[in-house]
Amino acid sequence: MHQDLTRPEWPADNGAAFYRKPCDDDFEVLAAIRRDTPMQSLLLTVPESTDDAAIRNWMERREHEPGGMFRIIADIHTNKALGFAQVAQVHRRNGYGYGAIALAPDVRSRGLGQSTLRFLVKFASVELGLRKLLSEVRSDNYAAIRMNLSVGYRIRGTLEGHFMDSDHKTYDVVLFERMLPPPEAYTGGVSSALMPAHGMR
Numbered sequence: 001m002h003q004d005l006t007r008p009e010w011p012a013d014n015g016a017a018f019y020r021k022p023c024d025d026d027f028e029v030l031a032a033i034r035r036d037t038p039m040q041s042l043l044l045t046v047p048e049s050t051d052d053a054a055i056r057n058w059m060e061r062r063e064h065e066p067g068g069m070f071r072i073i074a075d076i077h078t079n080k081a082l083g084f085a086q087v088a089q090v091h092r093r094n095g096y097g098y099g100a101i102a103l104a105p106d107v108r109s110r111g112l113g114q115s116t117l118r119f120l121v122k123f124a125s126v127e128l129g130l131r132k133l134l135s136e137v138r139s140d141n142y143a144a145i146r147m148n149l150s151v152g153y154r155i156r157g158t159l160e161g162h163f164m165d166s167d168h169k170t171y172d173v174v175l176f177e178r179m180l181p182p183p184e185a186y187t188g189g190v191s192s193a194l195m196p197a198h199g200m201r
Contacts, residue, residue: 010123012073012115017082019071019119022063026072029081031055033102041165042141043102044173067092069123073103073116082107085116087124087133095131097124099178113143117151125180132179138163139172153178 011018022030033039035050047054062070067090073083083103090097099120103112124130135153137144149155153176162173 010119011076012112013118014111014115015076016110017073017076017112017115019085019116019123020074022059022070022072022081022084025079026081027052027055027059029104030059030084033083033104034058036105037166039102039105041163042138042144043100044136044138044163046164046166062086062088066090067128068097069128071123073101073112082112083116085120087120087128087130090128090130095129096134097128097130099124099133099135113147114150117147121151121178121180122186126183126186129183130180132177135176135178136162137174137176139174145174148176148178151178 031050031052034047034055040047047058059070062068062084065088069085069087071085072081073085074081081104083101085099085101087097087099099117101113101116101120103116120133124133133153135148136159137148139145139158156175156177159173159175161170163171165171
């Protein structure tokens with residue numbers, strides 16, 4: 001997997017990180033996230049396998065999902081992966097997809113969560129041409145619920161017993177919706193809404 005250096009890379013609006021396509025150096029961090037069972041449960045996921053081959057296959061699927069987006073959240077100074085952001089399950093005709101983010105445990109509480117959710121909103125509108133984003137959050141994931149509400153998502157309902165974790169425990173899931181501004185709402189288009197990071201190409 002090789003980073004596409006011809007595409008711009010977008011900085012987080014808090015100045016601590018930027019977003020880029022994945023590369024081989026990201027494997028260790030992404031593998032740790034994928035193998036973290038409690039974190040995967042919060043992400044409403046139970047991976048079938050977490051060996052190296054399975055994780056590389058997952059990375060490939062995410063990066064090449066039709067109509068979607070998969071970006072690494074990278075440290076602005078070191079380029080080290082801090083987590084990932086994605087838009088998946090895109091329905092082109094109706095113009096929506098599901099947004100999600102994941103941060104490594106040691107980089108939380110830096111404001112990256114909110115900043116990355118704002119990035120998803122901009123990218124989904126400007127780059128993917130979507131009308132809205134949806135998000136599903138486990139009902140006891142209070143931090144994620146607060147973050148979604150803080151960037152303009154609205155709660156549309158609760159899905160009872162919707163997710164079963166690896167221990168067969170079920171959880172309610174909160175469904176969020178975020179209507180997106182049209183691309184022209186970002187004055188000057190992509191270049192002004194999401195300026196590329198200098199020196200990181």
